Amino acid sequence: MKVLDLRKVVKVYGEGRTAVKAVDRVDLTVGAGEVVLVMGPSGSGKTTLLSMAGGILKPTSGEVFLNGEEITGLSERELPKIRLKDVGFIFQTFNLLANLSALENVALAASLSGFDQRKSRGKAQAILSDLDLGERLNHLPKDLSGGEKQRVSVARALVNDPKIILADEPTANLDSKAGHSVANLLRDVAKSRNKAVVVVSHDQRIRNIADRVLWLEDGRFKELAKMVPDPTCGMPVEKTPEAPHTTVGGKTYYFCSIGCKKEFLRKHPSAVPASP
Amino acid sequence: MISIARKNLFAEKTRLFISVGGVAFSVLLILVLLSLYQGWQSIITGFINSVKADLWVMQEGASDMFHSVSIVPLKTQEKLEEVEGVEKVERLLMRQISFELEGEKAIVYLVGYKERGGPVEVISGEGSPKKGEVVIDEVFANNKDLGIGDEITISGKKLRIVGISKGGNFIFSQLAFVPLAEAEEILEMQGLTNFFLVSLADGRKPGDVAGRINQSVPGVKALSHKQFLANNEKILEESFLPVIYVLVLISFGVGVAVIGLTVYTAVVEKSQEYGILKAIGAGNSYLYRTIFEQSLISALLGFVIGVVLAYGVNYVASAYVPEFVTEMQSQDVLLVFGASILMSLLASYIPVKKIAGIDPMEVFRS
Numbered sequence: 351m352k353v354l355d356l357r358k359v360v361k362v363y364g365e366g367r368t369a370v371k372a373v374d375r376v377d378l379t380v381g382a383g384e385v386v387l388v389m390g391p392s393g394s395g396k397t398t399l400l401s402m403a404g405g406i407l408k409p410t411s412g413e414v415f416l417n418g419e420e421i422t423g424l425s426e427r428e429l430p431k432i433r434l435k436d437v438g439f440i441f442q443t444f445n446l447l448a449n450l451s452a453l454e455n456v457a458l459a460a461s462l463s464g465f466d467q468r469k470s471r472g473k474a475q476a477i478l479s480d481l482d483l484g485e486r487l488n489h490l491p492k493d494l495s496g497g498e499k500q501r502v503s504v505a506r507a508l509v510n511d512p513k514i515i516l517a518d519e520p521t522a523n524l525d526s527k528a529g530h531s532v533a534n535l536l537r538d539v540a541k542s543r544n545k546a547v548v549v550v551s552h553d554q555r556i557r558n559i560a561d562r563v564l565w566l567e568d569g570r571f572k573e574l575a576k577m578v579p580d581p582t583c584g585m586p587v588e589k590t591p592e593a594p595h596t597t598v599g600g601k602t603y604y605f606c607s608i609g610c611k612k613e614f615l616r617k618h619p620s621a622v623p624a625s626p
Numbered sequence: 627m628i629s630i631a632r633k634n635l636f637a638e639k640t641r642l643f644i645s646v647g648g649v650a651f652s653v654l655l656i657l658v659l660l661s662l663y664q665g666w667q668s669i670i671t672g673f674i675n676s677v678k679a680d681l682w683v684m685q686e687g688a689s690d691m692f693h694s695v696s697i698v699p700l701k702t703q704e705k706l707e708e709v710e711g712v713e714k715v716e717r718l719l720m721r722q723i724s725f726e727l728e729g730e731k732a733i734v735y736l737v738g739y740k741e742r743g744g745p746v747e748v749i750s751g752e753g754s755p756k757k758g759e760v761v762i763d764e765v766f767a768n769n770k771d772l773g774i775g776d777e778i779t780i781s782g783k784k785l786r787i788v789g790i791s792k793g794g795n796f797i798f799s800q801l802a803f804v805p806l807a808e809a810e811e812i813l814e815m816q817g818l819t820n821f822f823l824v825s826l827a828d829g830r831k832p833g834d835v836a837g838r839i840n841q842s843v844p845g846v847k848a849l850s851h852k853q854f855l856a857n858n859e860k861i862l863e864e865s866f867l868p869v870i871y872v873l874v875l876i877s878f879g880v881g882v883a884v885i886g887l888t889v890y891t892a893v894v895e896k897s898q899e900y901g902i903l904k905a906i907g908a909g910n911s912y913l914y915r916t917i918f919e920q921s922l923i924s925a926l927l928g929f930v931i932g933v934v935l936a937y938g939v940n941y942v943a944s945a946y947v948p949e950f951v952t953e954m955q956s957q958d959v960l961l962v963f964g965a966s967i968l969m970s971l972l973a974s975y976i977p978v979k980k981i982a983g984i985d986p987m988e989v990f991r992s
Contacts, residue, residue, distance in 0.1 A: 397990045406905055406986050427909070434907025445902045445989050447630065449637040454628050461627045462908050470628075506906070518990060 352418070353513045353546035354380040354403055359412035361398050361569075372398040374569035375412070380546040382513065385537055387560035388550045391585060391606060395569040396550040397518055403548060404437045404516045405429045417513050434463045438507025438545075440536075442519035444499040446491040452478060452502045453487040460509045477505045481535070497528030504535055514546040515539060521553045533559045578603075582610035596621045630903075631919035634892060641888050642924070648884025649928020649969065650935060653962055655877035657936035659870050660958040665951035667862055672793045673801065674855050676746045677718070679823035680832050682854040683839065686847045690857040691720060692796075698846055700817045705843045711830035712839075717819040718743045719809040722799055725780040727770055734766060734802040735794075736780065738809020742823050745803050746793030750774060753789050755804055761789035763800035765948040781812045795951055824848070878965055885924050885973035889917060893977040900981055901988030910982060917977045921970035929966040933959060 361373040372395040380386050390396050401407035402414055405421050406429075414422050416436050424432065433439075446455045456474035461467060478487055481501045491499055500520060507515050517536060521529035537559040540547040549556055557563055565572045565586055577586040587593055587604040594605040596614065598621045605611040615621055635642055674691075683706060688696035706715045719738035724731055737743055745753050745761050751774045755761050762772060767790050772778070776787050785804065794801030810816055826835055832850035839848035849857065893900065900913055940952040 401987060401990065404905075430904070430907045430909045432907075433905065437907075439905055439989075441902075441989055445898075445905075447633075447899050447902065449633040450628065450630065454633075458628045458630070459906055462903075462906070462912065467627065 351382045352379050353382050353416070354378065354548065355413075355415035356399075356403060357413040357415070359399070359402055359409045359414060361395070361402060361407065362410045371569050373402070373409070376566075376569070376571060378403075378564070378571070380514070380548055382546055383540055383544045384562070385540045385547045385549065385560045387556050387563045388548065388566055389552065389563060389586070390566035394566045396566050399566065400516050400518055400548065400550050403514075404439060405432045434459070435510050436512050436514065438510070438512040438515040440500070440503050440507050440515060440517035440520045442522045444491070444496075444503045444523070446499055446502055446506075448491055451488045451490055452483060452494065452498075452505075455491070455502055456505045456509050459506045463510045473509055474505070477509055478502065481505050495528070496524045497531055500524060500528070500532050501535065504532070504539065508539065508543070508545075512545070514548065517547065517549045517551075519551050519553070520549060521551065521556065526555075529553065529555055580604065580606045580610050582613045629916075629919060630899075631916045632923060634896060635920050635923055638892065641892060645885055645888035645924040646927045646931060648888070649881045649925050649966060650931040652877045652881030652884070652969070653929050653932025653966060654935045654939065655880075656874050656962050656965065657933065657954065657958065658939055658952070659873050659877070660962070661936065661940055661952035661954045662950070663862070663866060663870050664953040664955050664958065666797055666866065667859060668953050669793060669795050669797075669951055670858050670862065671855055672746055674851075674858060676793070677743045677823060678825075679716075679742060679851055680826040680830075681824035681836055681839070681848050681850060683715075683822040683824055683843075683846050683848045684820070686845050688847065689849070690854070690861060692858070692861055695721065696820050697815075698819050698822065700819055702843060702846060703819075703822060706822055706824060706839060706846075709835065709838050709842060711826050711835040712824055713827040714825040716740055716742060716823045716825075717806060718821040718823050719806060719813055719815055720820045721813050721815075723780060723813065725778070727778060732766075732770060732778075733799045734762070734780070735796055735799045736809055736812060737801055737803050738806040738813070738815075739803065740806045743803075745789065745791030745801075748789050748791050751787075751789035753791065755788055755808075757805055757808055758784065758786060759788040759804070760785035761791050761803040762787055763794040763802065764790050764792045765795040765951075766800035766802065768948045781814075783808065783812050795949065797949065822846075878969065881925075881928070881966070881969045882972045885921050885928075885969055886976055888924070889921050889973055890977045890980065892920065893917065893980050897980075897984050898988055900984050901986050904984060904986035905989040913981050914974075914978050917981060918970065918974045921974045921977075922967070925966040925970035925973075929963055933962070 356376055356378040359373055359376045363370045363372055376399060388396050398407065402409050409422060413420055416432065421432055450458060453471060453474050456478060457470040460470035460473045475487060478484060481504060483498060483501055486494060486498055521532050524532060533556050536547050536549060539545050565577060572588050577588050580587045581603050583606060585606045587606050589604055594608055594611040595602055596611060598618050684696035685698050688694045703715050706712055721736060722733060723736050724733045749764060753761060772787060774787055778785050826832065836848040836850055903913060943950040944952060
């Protein structure tokens with residue numbers, strides 16, 4: 351079942367000469383129970399894509415369908431309801447409200463969608479306990495570890511039982527152990543709760559839990575099969591004649607930038623420079 | 627619903643203190659000003675009300691006790707007594723007079739009376755002075771350090787203080803009561819009077835009889851007790867109310883500005899959190915309610931503290947400064963309560979505009 355369906359989605363920031371195309375005719379379909387990882391260099395349009403998928407940002411053109419309903423044409427008054435009930439967001443910096451306890455942070459999302467206070471707290475407590483935070487219910491975010499904060503954030507995203515979870519760099523601020531734990535939690539959420547999960551990340555660890563990995567660059571998806579890692583920074587790079595590259599011992603290396611190529615050439619003086 | 631407003635407000639103690647303190651200060655100022663005004667008003671009306679007269683008759687052109695001196699020939703009394711509906715006519719002498727007291731100038735509002743027009747409330751000593759005696763107001767007594775048994779000399783007449791009364795402080799001067807004959811000599815009002823106090827026969831309407839007096843007795847003006855009271859109240863309304871209104875408006879503005887600024891800075895500081903709330907689906911109306919709730923809590927706390935402080939200030943000030951006569955009226959407290967709610971509404975306006983402009987994309991810009 352298609353939960354998210356993006357059709358020829360374009361996002362342009364600015365106008366005229368200063369216009370920047372952040373997302374360029376992107377198609378993406380994500381089904382229930384599927385984990386899709388969107389990777390790409392900084393400024394490639396990942397966050398813009400995620401924002402349009404979640405109804406935070408309106409595309410310049412194209413269509414966004416959530417649970418079969420087109421949300422592209424919804425007004426600014428209608429979109430918050432979609433974000434509240436149909437989408438769960440997880441953010442890089444957790445984005446918990448500082449003066450609310452873990453329980454209140456989660457219960458607030460439930461009460462915003464119409465549950466009374468008792469029921470909201472009940473739902474929040476149940477989901478936090480499921481995520482092993484039963485002992486930390488009344489702690490303020492400042493008293494929680496990074497991993498715990500992100501699990502509270504996951505609980506908040508799940509409390510209204512949305513069909514899709516959109517996560518923006520969910521492990522970027524976590525240490526290795528907490529990062530693994532959150533990555534596995536996202537997979538559990540997709541598989542045991544049958545949610546569509548879209549993760550935008552640079553974190554290679556998430557590749558292990560993803561059903562599909564997409565590479566977004568210059569606002570467009572590129573085929574990962576046609577990509578090789580940059581030998582300097584490790585970033586996947588498309589094998590095209592336009593990409594910076596060089597040959598050493600008969601093997602051609604591709605780079606994400608001229609800087610990475612120069613760095614490589616310093617270490618390998620015998621390399622045969624090729625343009626660009 | 628979990629109240630973010632309350633949580634945020636009470637988590638920032640300094641800001642809460644400033645916000646609530648600003649409102650409390652504003653409420654304190656407004657209430658003290660209004661209670662001072664009511665206090666002064668009740669002093670003037672208190673004395674006139676204590677004089678049981680159906681009609682006050684005075685020189686044509688005069689209309690109250692303060693604006694112009696009323697001098698009416700005594701022979702007018704006979705003409706008044708002849709008017710249909712008049713049962714009894716009595717003289718009342720009232721005039722401000724200065725005299726020397728221990729080398730300094732002192733001023734009293736001397737009242738010469740026979741039956742009606744005596745002290746409003748005697749707090750010590752005698753209430754009915756005889757020849758050579760005087761009853762003075764407590765404010766005058768405190769200011770001049772006078773007590774029962776002391777003597778004052780007015781226009782060469784020695785008067786022994788036999789009583790201290792209250793309710794006779796006219797702000798600029800205080801009432802001093804002597805027998806009618808004594809006042810006649812001191813004020814040199816033989817054959818003259820300032821006012822006639824008229825009692826009506828049963829069932830007569832003050833307006834009707836006053837009309838007949840005004841038509842048939844030349845050179846005088848008869849006013850019903852109610853009208854005379856209103857004319858005197860009007861003096862305070864015209865002279866003090868505009869000043870009080872300006873001060874009240876300034877105090878109100880201070881309250882609005884303090885709440886507005888503190889709530890606005892709280893919104894700016896928490897704009898990321900409001901962005902989060904918008905991103906996860908909170909509607910603008912919820913966010914506006916949050917802002918209003920913050921302002922309202924500050925205003926209500928400030929109101930309660932301000933009322934308590936106003937009572938305290940009035941109590942302490944009146945104990946040390948007798949002229950500081952205040953009267954806190956429930957309708958003024960209600961009015962200030964309404965003003966506090968209005969303050970919170972007005973103070974919410976700019977923060978609400980700020981919130982409306984927050985982009986939920988803020989959540990990704992960490």
